[in-house]
Amino acid sequence: MPQEHLFKVLVIGDLGVGKTSIIKRYVHQIFSQHYRATIGVDFALKVLHWDSDTVIRLQLWDIAGQERYGNMTRVYYREAVGALVVFDVTRASTFDAVLKWKDDLDSKVTLSHGKPVPAVLLANKSDQVCSQQPRLDTFCRENGFVGWFETSAKESTNIEAAARCLVEHILANE
Ligand code: GDP
Numbered sequence: 001m002p003q004e005h006l007f008k009v010l011v012i013g014d015l016g017v018g019k020t021s022i023i024k025r026y027v028h029q030i031f032s033q034h035y036r037a038t039i040g041v042d043f044a045l046k047v048l049h050w051d052s053d054t055v056i057r058l059q060l061w062d063i064a065g066q067e068r069y070g071n072m073t074r075v076y077y078r079e080a081v082g083a084l085v086v087f088d089v090t091r092a093s094t095f096d097a098v099l100k101w102k103d104d105l106d107s108k109v110t111l112s113h114g115k116p117v118p119a120v121l122l123a124n125k126s127d128q129v130c131s132q133q134p135r136l137d138t139f140c141r142e143n144g145f146v147g148w149f150e151t152s153a154k155e156s157t158n159i160e161a162a163a164r165c166l167v168e169h170i171l172a173n174e
């Protein structure tokens with residue numbers, strides 16, 4: 001019998017960066033210009049047949065409404081084991097907010113042994129810029145992100161790769 005894991009993963013970042021779009025792309029393989037702002041908290045489930053003896057249920061927690069305050073309640077963070085922190089490459093202010101989101105995450109949830117939950121940084125809407133996103137390796141190392149990806153929910157770029165990276169780190173903490 002395969003081993004089953006249920007992992008709660010948070011998708012956080014400023015309003016309009018593409019959190020809902022990333023989840024819809026990843027879970028339902030769809031994209032729309034017109035998502036209504038999510039009200040409250042929304043869930044989506046992605047089942048991964050990770051390997052022959054591991055099935056992973058990723059419970060993706062979307063937010064809305066509360067983004068404007070730049071933080072979430074502890075209830076939202078409770079028992080999360082990983083996070084995708086998203087910014088919009090076309091809006092610098094959303095990158096500036098990334099560390100605020102990371103601090104909020106780290107102040108409200110830790111793993112049982114006290115380590116921070118793994119977080120992957122997503123530079124989203126990469127389809128909209130011709131110039132390359134500056135590399136974020138140093139930024140990630142210095143600020144405790146386990147990795148970063150240039151993503152596009154619109155063109156379905158790198159979202160699976162980012163999720164895979166996060167899951168690998170989550171599994172390493174099991
Ligand atoms: P949220 O507030 O973070 O959940 O952001 P949404 O998912 O609602 O996206 C905000 C807007 O950005 C919507 O009009 C989306 O269609 C658009 N959007 C999201 N991801 C992308 C992307 O990768 N590329 C482009 N060009 N637009 C995107």
Ligand code: MG
Nearest residue numbers: 019020038064
């Ligand atoms: Mg949304």
